[in-house]
Amino acid sequence: MQTQNSKKDHDIKLVKLILIYILLCLPASFFGQVKKIGLPLIKNYTRTEYKGGTQNWDIDQDKNGNLYFGNNDGLLQFDGSKWNKYKAKNSDAIKCLKVDSSGKIYVGCYNEFGYFKANSKGKLEYFSISSSLDKKTLGIIDFIWKIHLYKDEVVFQSFDRIFIYKNNKIKIINAPKRFQFSFLTKSKLYIQDISSGILEYKNGKLNYLKGLNTLNNSEIWGMVELEKNKILATTLDKGLFIITNNQAVSWNTEANTFIKKNGSLGCVLYKNKYIVINSVLDGIIVCDLNGNIMQHIDRTKGLQNNTVLTSFIDKSNNLWLGLDNGIAYVNENSFLTYFGFSYNLGTVYSSVVHKGNLYVATNQGVFYHPWNTDFKEDSFRLIEGTTTQAWNVQVISGELICASNKGALLIQNGKMIKNLDPKGYYGFKSIPNHPNFFIGANYNGFSVFEKTSSGMKFRNKIEDIDKSSNSFEIDKEYLWLKKDQYIHQIALNNDLRTTKSIKTFTQFSKKNMGVGSLQIINNKVFFQSNNIFYTYSTTQGTFLEDAIMTNIFKYIPKIKKLTEDTNGNLWYFYDESMGTLIKVGNNKYKHVITPFSSLTGKLVANYMSINTIDSKNTFIGLTDGLAHYDATLEIKSISKPIAHIRSFTFPGDTIYLGNKQDESMKYELPYDSNQVKFTFSSPCYENLENIEFSYQLEGFGEKWSAWSNNTIKEYTNLKEGNYKMKVKARNSFKIQSGETSFEFRVTPPWYRHYSAYLFYLLIASGLVYYIRFRIRMKIRKNKYAETLEQRRLYLEKETKIRLEQYKLEKEIEKLENDKLQMKLLSKDKELVNNTLQVVKKNKTLNGIIQRLKDINTSSFDEAAKTQFTKLNKSIIKEVSTDKSWKDLEKHLKNVxxxxxxxxxxxxxxxxxxxxxxxxxxxxxxxxxxxxxxxxxxxxxxxxxxxxxxxxxxxxxxxxxxxxxxxxx
CATH class of the missing domain: 1.10.10.10 (Winged helix-like DNA-binding domain superfamily/Winged helix DNA-binding domain)
Structure with a gap:
C-alpha cells in the first residue's frame, strides 16, 4: 500500500515536472492563435517601392533578419529600412531561393543556379555553381524551380533533373519522365514526377512511394507535415489531399471547398496549429488543422493582388506573401485585428452589442453585423434612415438609441423606427434617481427624454443651457459639462426643466492649472488634470484630490481622455496613442500599453470609442474602421528587436555591414576620408513607421542621441583617432534592442604621421646646418659689401656736395632775380599810385574848368578877361595833354x-x-x-x-x- 502511494506521488511529481517543462520550454508562439474576428494588419509593397519586377516566386530570411525575395527582376533584399536588388549571372528572373546558416543565398534561375555571398566589403556577389557543368548540360537546365537544404547537400530541382551540390561537386539525377515540384517536410524530401508519382530522395537516390497514384494527374504545389506520417498536399486544380499510410485521400473540409474553386499555389505551416494556403484566384486562407477556415484575405480585404505565388513565416511569426504583382506583409502575430473599408466601415465613433447585433456609429451612419455569426466574409450593413454623421450608439433603459446629426434615432432589430428629436445630438446619459428619464446633449444644450408605457419620447428642452459637448457626466447632484477648457457645474431642478445654478471652473486647484478630462469611474465622477484626480465635495464646495486614483496614474503617460469599460478596466488616450489598466483587484490594475502601439495616429481625436463585451472581445474605434482586441492573448511574448549598422560609407567606398556575418573587423580610414555615413536597420517588420534608433559615436560625443525614425547619420571632419559607432533600436512596443557597435580608426594626415615628424626633424637639422653655412657666407659677403658701400658712400657724398653747391648757386641766382622782380613790381606799384594821383588831379582840374565856364566874364575888364582866358586855356591844355590814364592801364597790366x-x-x-x-x-x-x-x-x-x-x-x-x- 505504501509502495503504491509512493508510486502515485512519484507519478504526480513527474506530471508536474512535465507540465513545468512544457510551460517553460514551449515558445510563446505556441500560445498564439489566429483570430477569427477581423483582419490582421496588411501592408502592401508595390514594384515602385522595391524597384523590381511584378512577380515574386520565393521568400527566405537570413540570421540577421534580412528578407530575400525571388523576383522576376532579380534577388530583392529588404532590411526593414531599404530595398536592394542583385542580379544573377546571365539571368533576371529568380524562381527560388534558400538561405543557409553561413549566410549564402542559393538561387535558381533560367539555365543558371548558384549563390550570393558577401565579399570583404559586405556587398553581395554572385557565384555560379552551374558554370562548372559541361556546355551540353548547361544549355538544357531550364528553370530551377525549387531549392532544398537537405542534410549537408543543396538540391536544385528543374523539370528534367535535380542537381545535388556537395563539397563543390555536382551530382545529377534525371527525372523518370518529368518532374513537377519538390517539397521538404521536416526531415524528408519529396519530388513529384508526372508519371511515377511521388518520389522520396534518400541516400542519393529517388525511391518510388507506392499507393499515391491518386495524385499522378494533379499538379502539387505544396506539401506540409501536419503530424507524424500525415502530410497535407495542395494541388493546382484538384483540391487538398491528406497523405497517410501510403494513401492520398481528398481532405473533405471547408478549406478544400475553397481551394477546389480557386486553385492552390502552395502552403505553409503556421505555429504548428494553422495552415496558410495560397490560391490562384482569391488570395489566401488560414485554416486550422481540421480544415476550418479561420481567415480569408483577398483583394477586397486589403491584398493588392489575388494570385499568391508563395507564402513565408518570418522569425517573428508574421506572414509574407509573394504575389503575382507585388509583395504583402500580414501581421498575423498581432494582438489586434481590424474591420476596415472591406467591411464597409469608415471612421468609427462608437460601438455596442445589443440583442444579438454589433452596432457601429460611423461618419456615414449606423452599421450592424450579427454578433454570433462568422465575421470572415460578411460586411456590415447600413441601417436605413441613419445615413449621416453618427456620434454615438448606446443602450439606454434597454433601448438602442443613436446620437446623430439627424437627431435622436431609436433603433430596433437593425432598423431605425423613430426619430425622437430632429436636433443633432452627441450622446445620452441615464439620470440618477430618475429611472424613467435620460438626458441628451444636443448641439445647443440638453434635452430630457422619457420612457413611457408607449415607448421612448422627447419630453422637454432644459432651459438656461446653451452649451453642450460630447464630454458630460451626471451624478446625483449635478450635471457636469466639459466645454473647451472649462468645467461647468449645472444643478437641475427636480422637474428637469430648468436649472438652479450654473458654475464654471477653469482649474481644480491653485497648484494644478488647467482642466483635463471628465469621467465616471466606479459610479463616481472624477476630474483629471495632469494625471491628478479630483472629486467634488458638495459640503465643502470644492475639489478634493483623490490620492488612490492619482497614485494609480502616477507612472502613466499624461492622459487626454479616460473611460471605464463594463469590466472595470480603465482605457486612456495619450498623445496619439492609447493604453489600458486591466482590473485585477480592488484598486489594483495591470498596465497594458504595448499591444496598442500600432494604433498610434489612427485613433479618433476627442472621441474615445471603447466597447468591451468580455475579456476576449474589446472593440476600439479608429479613423479608418474598427479594431478588435483579445486580452486573453496578452501572454504572447514580444521579441526583443535587433539593431544593425547596415552600411558604413566614406569617400570612395561603402562597407555593407548588414550582409557580413563577421562584424568584428576594424577599419582604418585615411584622413582625407574623414567624412563618414552610417545607415541603420532593424528587421522588426511590425509597424515599421514606429521603429526608432538611438546612436552614439564614441570618440566624438559622450551622449546617446534622442530616439528618432532617422536611419542615416553622417559625420564630417572627424579628427584622427579611434571611434566606435554604437546603435540601439526601439520597436513600436518601446522595447529596446541591445547595442550593436562598429569600430574604425581615422589615421592622421601625412603631415601629422610619426614618419612625418621624423622627416620634420631631419629637415630642421638640415635647416640649422644650412642657416649656419649661410650666416658664415653672409658675414664674408657683408665685409666685402661693407668696403664697397664705404666707397659708394664716399662717391655719393662727393656728388651730393657738388649737387648742393650747384643748387645753392641756382638759388642765389633765383633770389637775385626775385629781388629784381620785386623792385620792378614795387616801382610799378609806385607808378600806379602816382598815376592815380595825377588822374585825381585831372579830375580836379576838370571840375575847375566846369566852374570857370559858369563864371560870367562880362563884368570883367579886358585885362581881367585876358588873364581869365589864359588861365582857362592853360588848365585845359594841362588836362588834354596828360597821358597818365594810358600809363595807368599799362602799369595795371604789368602789375x-x-x-x-x-x-x-x-x-x-x-x-x-x-x-x-x-x-x-x-x-x-x-x-x-x-x-x-x-x-x-x-x-x-x-x-x-x-x-x-x-x-x-x-x-x-x-x-x-x-x-x-x-x-x-
Whole structure:
C-alpha cells in the first residue's frame, strides 16, 4: 500500500515536472492563435517601392533578419529600412531561393543556379555553381524551380533533373519522365514526377512511394507535415489531399471547398496549429488543422493582388506573401485585428452589442453585423434612415438609441423606427434617481427624454443651457459639462426643466492649472488634470484630490481622455496613442500599453470609442474602421528587436555591414576620408513607421542621441583617432534592442604621421646646418659689401656736395632775380599810385574848368578877361595833354599780368573791359572809383559786375573778389 502511494506521488511529481517543462520550454508562439474576428494588419509593397519586377516566386530570411525575395527582376533584399536588388549571372528572373546558416543565398534561375555571398566589403556577389557543368548540360537546365537544404547537400530541382551540390561537386539525377515540384517536410524530401508519382530522395537516390497514384494527374504545389506520417498536399486544380499510410485521400473540409474553386499555389505551416494556403484566384486562407477556415484575405480585404505565388513565416511569426504583382506583409502575430473599408466601415465613433447585433456609429451612419455569426466574409450593413454623421450608439433603459446629426434615432432589430428629436445630438446619459428619464446633449444644450408605457419620447428642452459637448457626466447632484477648457457645474431642478445654478471652473486647484478630462469611474465622477484626480465635495464646495486614483496614474503617460469599460478596466488616450489598466483587484490594475502601439495616429481625436463585451472581445474605434482586441492573448511574448549598422560609407567606398556575418573587423580610414555615413536597420517588420534608433559615436560625443525614425547619420571632419559607432533600436512596443557597435580608426594626415615628424626633424637639422653655412657666407659677403658701400658712400657724398653747391648757386641766382622782380613790381606799384594821383588831379582840374565856364566874364575888364582866358586855356591844355590814364592801364597790366593771364586762360570769352573791371575789383576799388576810372555811372558798374558774375558762372553765394583772390 505504501509502495503504491509512493508510486502515485512519484507519478504526480513527474506530471508536474512535465507540465513545468512544457510551460517553460514551449515558445510563446505556441500560445498564439489566429483570430477569427477581423483582419490582421496588411501592408502592401508595390514594384515602385522595391524597384523590381511584378512577380515574386520565393521568400527566405537570413540570421540577421534580412528578407530575400525571388523576383522576376532579380534577388530583392529588404532590411526593414531599404530595398536592394542583385542580379544573377546571365539571368533576371529568380524562381527560388534558400538561405543557409553561413549566410549564402542559393538561387535558381533560367539555365543558371548558384549563390550570393558577401565579399570583404559586405556587398553581395554572385557565384555560379552551374558554370562548372559541361556546355551540353548547361544549355538544357531550364528553370530551377525549387531549392532544398537537405542534410549537408543543396538540391536544385528543374523539370528534367535535380542537381545535388556537395563539397563543390555536382551530382545529377534525371527525372523518370518529368518532374513537377519538390517539397521538404521536416526531415524528408519529396519530388513529384508526372508519371511515377511521388518520389522520396534518400541516400542519393529517388525511391518510388507506392499507393499515391491518386495524385499522378494533379499538379502539387505544396506539401506540409501536419503530424507524424500525415502530410497535407495542395494541388493546382484538384483540391487538398491528406497523405497517410501510403494513401492520398481528398481532405473533405471547408478549406478544400475553397481551394477546389480557386486553385492552390502552395502552403505553409503556421505555429504548428494553422495552415496558410495560397490560391490562384482569391488570395489566401488560414485554416486550422481540421480544415476550418479561420481567415480569408483577398483583394477586397486589403491584398493588392489575388494570385499568391508563395507564402513565408518570418522569425517573428508574421506572414509574407509573394504575389503575382507585388509583395504583402500580414501581421498575423498581432494582438489586434481590424474591420476596415472591406467591411464597409469608415471612421468609427462608437460601438455596442445589443440583442444579438454589433452596432457601429460611423461618419456615414449606423452599421450592424450579427454578433454570433462568422465575421470572415460578411460586411456590415447600413441601417436605413441613419445615413449621416453618427456620434454615438448606446443602450439606454434597454433601448438602442443613436446620437446623430439627424437627431435622436431609436433603433430596433437593425432598423431605425423613430426619430425622437430632429436636433443633432452627441450622446445620452441615464439620470440618477430618475429611472424613467435620460438626458441628451444636443448641439445647443440638453434635452430630457422619457420612457413611457408607449415607448421612448422627447419630453422637454432644459432651459438656461446653451452649451453642450460630447464630454458630460451626471451624478446625483449635478450635471457636469466639459466645454473647451472649462468645467461647468449645472444643478437641475427636480422637474428637469430648468436649472438652479450654473458654475464654471477653469482649474481644480491653485497648484494644478488647467482642466483635463471628465469621467465616471466606479459610479463616481472624477476630474483629471495632469494625471491628478479630483472629486467634488458638495459640503465643502470644492475639489478634493483623490490620492488612490492619482497614485494609480502616477507612472502613466499624461492622459487626454479616460473611460471605464463594463469590466472595470480603465482605457486612456495619450498623445496619439492609447493604453489600458486591466482590473485585477480592488484598486489594483495591470498596465497594458504595448499591444496598442500600432494604433498610434489612427485613433479618433476627442472621441474615445471603447466597447468591451468580455475579456476576449474589446472593440476600439479608429479613423479608418474598427479594431478588435483579445486580452486573453496578452501572454504572447514580444521579441526583443535587433539593431544593425547596415552600411558604413566614406569617400570612395561603402562597407555593407548588414550582409557580413563577421562584424568584428576594424577599419582604418585615411584622413582625407574623414567624412563618414552610417545607415541603420532593424528587421522588426511590425509597424515599421514606429521603429526608432538611438546612436552614439564614441570618440566624438559622450551622449546617446534622442530616439528618432532617422536611419542615416553622417559625420564630417572627424579628427584622427579611434571611434566606435554604437546603435540601439526601439520597436513600436518601446522595447529596446541591445547595442550593436562598429569600430574604425581615422589615421592622421601625412603631415601629422610619426614618419612625418621624423622627416620634420631631419629637415630642421638640415635647416640649422644650412642657416649656419649661410650666416658664415653672409658675414664674408657683408665685409666685402661693407668696403664697397664705404666707397659708394664716399662717391655719393662727393656728388651730393657738388649737387648742393650747384643748387645753392641756382638759388642765389633765383633770389637775385626775385629781388629784381620785386623792385620792378614795387616801382610799378609806385607808378600806379602816382598815376592815380595825377588822374585825381585831372579830375580836379576838370571840375575847375566846369566852374570857370559858369563864371560870367562880362563884368570883367579886358585885362581881367585876358588873364581869365589864359588861365582857362592853360588848365585845359594841362588836362588834354596828360597821358597818365594810358600809363595807368599799362602799369595795371604789368602789375597784375599773372592774374590777368590766369583769368583769360580760365575764361577765354572774357573781354578786355571786363578784365579791367576784374583788376579794379581785385584792387578793392569802390564802385564810385571804378565808375570814374571807367567813365561810367555807378549803375553801369553794378550792371557790368552782374554780367561779369554771370560770365564767370558764379552763384549768388560766391564772393566775386574772393574768387579773384583764389585765381591770383
Amino acid at each position: 597784375h599780368f599773372d592774374f590777368l593771364k590766369k583769368l583769360k586762360e580760365k575764361h577765354p570769352t572774357i573781354t578786355p573791359r571786363e578784365m579791367d573791371l576784374s583788376t579794379y575789383l581785385l584792387m578793392n576799388m569802390s564802385t564810385k572809383e571804378i565808375a570814374e576810372f571807367m567813365n561810367i555811372s555807378t549803375g553801369g558798374v553794378d550792371l557790368a559786375r552782374y554780367r561779369l558774375r554771370k560770365k564767370l558762372e558764379l552763384n549768388q553765394k560766391e564772393n566775386l573778389i574772393g574768387y579773384f583772390m583764389s585765381i591770383k
